[in-house]
Each structure stands twice: as C-alpha cells, then as structure tokens.
Amino acid sequence: MGNELLTGDTLDTNGRFLTRAVESLGLAPRFKHVAGDREEDVILVLRDAASRADVVFVTGGLGPTEDDLTRKSVARAFDRRLIFHPELLPPIRDYFARAGQEMPPDNERQALLPSGAKPIPNPLGTAPGFILEDGRTSVIVLPGVPREMRGMYEASVHSYLASRFRGGETWEVRTVRTTGVPESKVNELLGNLLDLSRNPQVGLTASDLGVDLRIRARAGSRDAASGMIDALVEDARARLGPAVYSEAGEGLEQVAGRLLAERRKTLAIAESCTGGLVGARVTSVPGSSAYFERGIVSYSNESKEALLGVPRSILAAHGAVSPETARAMAEGIGRSAGTDFGLSVTGIAGPTGGTAGKPVGLVYIALAVRDGETRVEEHRFPGDREMVRARSAQAALDLLRRHLTGC
C-alpha cells in the first residue's frame, strides 16, 4: 500500500522478504497488487487478493495520520467495524517515552483494529499489525517499514502460518551462488536438474554478479529435506565446478573474507577503474579490519608510480591498462603494505577511453602472493560503465577466492 510503492520511488523489498520467509512453509506468491493512497483503490485490491489466495500480506499504511488508510480500508473491505483496543496504547506510549517524548494524540488511531482481528505486537515501532481471518483467508497486516515488518514477521507471523499451513511436510530452501559462467551455460550444465517437476526444485536468477541457484526441497522432516538439498548441491557442484562460491547465499566479500580470517592472511588492494569498489565491498563485512590492511585507488599514472612503484617504463611501453601494469600494481601494493596478498584491477570502464585494440570493457586483474607466483587475468566485460565496474570488482574478489580454495 502507498503512493511511493506505486510510483516505484520505493522498490518493494518487503515482497521479496515475505516470499523467501514463507518458502519453508511451502507457500508461494501468486499475485502482487499495489494501490496508492486512495481508499477505494485499497479496498478493490484487498478484495481481489482475498478472493484469490489463502494468505494475503498487506504492508504499509498503518501510520498515525489520516493518509494511513489500511486499518479503515481492511475494515470496509471485509465488512468489519473498527474497534478501539485500549490495551494497545501502553506499548505505543512506551515507545515515545523511550525517546523522551509524549505520544501525540494522533497515534491513538493505531489502537484501532477491525472487529475479529488479532493484534501483532511491534517491538521496533509504534504501529501494531494484525491478523484477520475472513473465511478461509488469513489477511496479515504489517507496517511498511522493512525493519519493523521483518521483526514482526519473525516474532509472531511465522509461527502463526506454520500452525495453520504446515501439513506433514517441511520445506527447506538454500541459495547456491556462482560467478563467471553465463546463465545460458549454467542452464546447459544443470540440464535435467532444472525440471520444474523435480523435488528439489531449482530456480535460476541472473544478475551482473553471476547466477544464483534457488533450491527448494519438500520432505517429511527438516533433516530429510536438508539431505535432499545436500545431494543436489553435490551434483550441481560437480557440473558447475569452481564457479560455485557459496552454498549459503553469501557475497564473495564474505566468502573471501572468511577464508582470509581462517588462514590469518592479510590483503591490500590497488584499484584503478573500480575506483574503490573492491575496497568498499571488502570493508562492508564486519571484522574486515582483521585482514584488510589498506587500499589504494591509483587513478592517475603518477599515483601508480608514486604509491605502487609501477615503473614508468611499463606504463610507457604497455599502457595503464595492460597485464604488465596489473601485475606491477598487485606486486607493488602487496610489497609496500607487507601483506600476504596484493590484489589489483585496471581497465577501461567507459563510456570513453576505448580504442580498437583496447576496447571499453577490457579489464586486467592480478593477484600477487607473498613468496609465490602472481596470477594475471584478462576479462572483456559487456555493458555500461556501472556494469563493467561491478563485474570487475566481482572478478577480482573471485580471483582471490579461487586462489584461497586452490582452484
């Protein structure tokens, strides 16, 4: 519910969260309807949704103002009266009291619920949610603020749905992530594993960073479902080889970071075309200061010489975007930082700067290993500046990951 979702100013991450949250119960979404801040429109989509599904999630519109239509509209859509619940006020008052404020009178509205609705406590905000059972349909109403919505789902809604919908069967879900292999090739390698009639079922999602396998297994117990997924993942790994970097839906920065931490190895990074993206991803992981020592964004040739010790002769003979420069950058940063690994990226992100011999999308990545060989890779990425930079950062982290896992 809400104009900002309807216009797309806010993208619907709540829908994604709820879809994944109910997967383990064997529930899957059938429709999504978005209405703006008009009562008649909200009522229309509520009735559409309830007539077509066993569970309807409603998010947003539970705030304290007149514009927040959800309580009123749910009551009208299902022919209920709004009942004032005085017992819902103290937690709202407490929420304001913790911030040293008094509850504004408008917030009293948040203690109104359609008759027959059961409240859902909101420990992280003011608006309680509620569950309204209308015939065979459960209408579950939650705030739009993602943090509040998630907290309430996890604390109250999941167990409600589990008791109502979980039959003898359990679902388990796992996300296996791959990079460096195009979707069409993943499709071909997985072949019959992708048949929709199979259990476990495998769905593919492709992004600039790689292809994810979303695996859902149905079985009589959690262990059985989990075992079925284990077997499928083993099969998929055999087909996909080292392209698989996570079986738990993690990012490459988490995977590579954990490998570094476990082996007590340290890392320094020299970036050119990615401009700090690789460092930003590595340091997005809490605790990364244990293994990440420093990064250098050497955008100018002068900084490549001064900070990384790239010889002027290499820059002059081969150019800033060359395997030789990538190697010198990686070895230079590793040496000066005194780390176990030096990782470098240099390339042409575009839109300008490309030539026939060195087109936009040409990127060199190098990994210098203390007391070891330096590995250099050439990539030619399609797409615009943003895509080339994102893929370059992913490829750099993947080179480190493959080295650490010996592939």
Place this chain on the structure above:
Amino acid sequence: MGNELLTGDTLDTNGRFLTRAVESLGLAPRFKHVAGDREEDVILVLRDAASRADVVFVTGGLGPTEDDLTRKSVARAFDRRLIFHPELLPPIRDYFARAGQEMPPDNERQALLPSGAKPIPNPLGTAPGFILEDGRTSVIVLPGVPREMRGMYEASVHSYLASRFRGGETWEVRTVRTTGVPESKVNELLGNLLDLSRNPQVGLTASDLGVDLRIRARAGSRDAASGMIDALVEDARARLGPAVYSEAGEGLEQVAGRLLAERRKTLAIAESCTGGLVGARVTSVPGSSAYFERGIVSYSNESKEALLGVPRSILAAHGAVSPETARAMAEGIGRSAGTDFGLSVTGIAGPTGGTAGKPVGLVYIALAVRDGETRVEEHRFPGDREMVRARSAQAALDLLRRHLTGC
C-alpha cells in the same frame, strides 16, 4: 509479468521508469498488478487493469519460448486471435545476423500479434512490442528487459501517448535533492508548499542519503509550467538553504564532480570506515579522471602513518576516530597527492568497536584546502554498518560540495 518480479528476485525498476516517463503527460499510476508465469493469472490481472485505467502498460513475457505468455494472454484477455505478421521477421533475423547467428525457429513466435494490435519496433532486442486499443483503453505491451523497454518507450510510445492524451495542458516535472536535513524538518520548513491541492504539487521521498522533492507543475505551455517550477524551487531553496544540492535529480558525486571540473580543481581522498565508498562514488562519473587523482583506504593505523603521514602521537593521543586524525588524514592526502583538495573520513561503522565515549555511528569528516583552512565536521549517524557507511560517504561529498559553492 513474470515469476522473478512476483518473488521480488527482480525489483520492478520498469514501473518507476514508466511512472516518471508519463508524468509530463499528466498521467499517474493507479494500480500495479504482478502475475507470475501462469496464463490464467496473467489474464485475470490484464482484465482487472484494463477495466480500471485508460492506459495499461504490460512488461515482460515476450520472449521466444512457451513460458512467454504475454502475447497469448493479451489475445485471450481481450478476445482477439493471434495473427502472424511476416513483416516482423526480418528485423529479428537481422538482430541474430549481427551477432553472426541464425534465428532459432522458436523466435518466429515473436511475429505473432493479437488482431488489431500495432507493432512497436525493438531496435535493441528481438521481441517487438505492440499497442492494442480495446474500447477506451490503450494496452501497451513492452519487453521486460529495461534497456529494450526504455528504448521503445522513448522511440515510439511517448509520442503515441502524447497524441492521445495531451490536451490543452502540459506537465513539467523536476527533482530537487537535499541532504543533511531529516524528513520531519523538511516537512516543517516546506509547510504549505506541500499542500496536495497546490499546483505545482510537491512530493517528498526520503532515503539514507537525504530527502528528494518531486515537483510537478501543470500549465498551458511547457514554458509556463517550467516557470512555475522555477518560482517554487526558488521558494523551497530560501526555506531549505544549503541543504539543496541538485535541481536536476543528480547525485552528489555528479554535482561535486562538475564543480571540480568547471574550476579545474583536483581531489584526493583518504578513507577509513567507508573503505573506498567515497572513491567508488566519485569515479562512477564518466570523466572523473580529469579531477580525481588518487584515493587511499587507510584501514590500519600503520597505513595512516605510512601513506598519509598521520603522526603516531596524534593516533596515540586522540585515537584513529578523532577530529585530529581526520584533519591529519585530509591534509596528508592533499599534500602527498599535490591536489587542491584532500577529503577524509574516519569513523566507527559498527557493529563492534564502539565505546561509551565513541559510539557506533560517530564519524569525522575533514576537507583540506590548498593554501586554506581545513574544515572538520563531526557526525553521529543512526543505523547499521551499511547505513553509517552510506551516510558518511554522502556527508563527505556534501562537505566538498558546500565548500565549492561557498556555503
């Protein structure tokens, strides 16, 4: 249309694009419906939408396989037959020929259109779109791939809608961006400018990076509407002061980058808690190599000393997160890079590392100016690691922007 939108694996950026694209025609979205890859569900939402709107945009499901249901479903929803259009095949064949391939036989399906539909050429892909007029409703069917969808909208659909819907009035739209002032305060400062009955209308959208004003004006001519927006923006600027950083919907990295380029000034960056985010944003702008010289991610204290010349005595006396260290980092990077500006960030992003005196979210930002004073700012950001880092990067770019504009 499509399972990946229904589950949220793909977020709907097409809806946002189309909403903004039709704003200048005075069209606004009323509903959004998403159905997965089931024909009966697609037909249901097509009929719902067509019964409630003058224009229905349908995106996705135009591919060459059996799963691509849109052509078939639109035909059934509006009681049309599918007609084969041989004249649509050559452009599809040409598309494959440019990649040195032959058109697979499946792609012949893409030359089928519901009877009465007018094709929309697709210069960037294989699937043609189409427009079907059913009574008073225009059903406009486009591919789901954003690049193709946008190209087709701009080349063909906008002029069609303009001829059908633009009456005597024209709409103009502008996005004014602000940072550093919370939404409640922006609300208060704008006051009556936010009345929904006004023309121009102003809507607010808040994110981690600031609050945007979306301004829509309706008038007899483009110039008149534009003039009304100019007047409103002037009023808003007077109320909001230096918080306004763009009147054209740009990011701070674009605004600050343009100011640097215009004045032929150069920049170097020293980052700690942001780990490269500021550099990544600055270098996301094409042509940033004209003003960005280098960046250093000094995660360890050793690197702050070795690369930035931060005196050990300052680190020992005040700690890495202190106004003194921020100042020394900014001055050190500016000096060693020989740039006009040195910009630094140091802070505690969390979740660990905070103390009572220096809590998570405490961030210092400094700007060293060649032959000038160094400015240092203290911030206390709420939120998790990701939010603290994003806000820190935004605040750093904003400090640079405010210096360059003299506020």
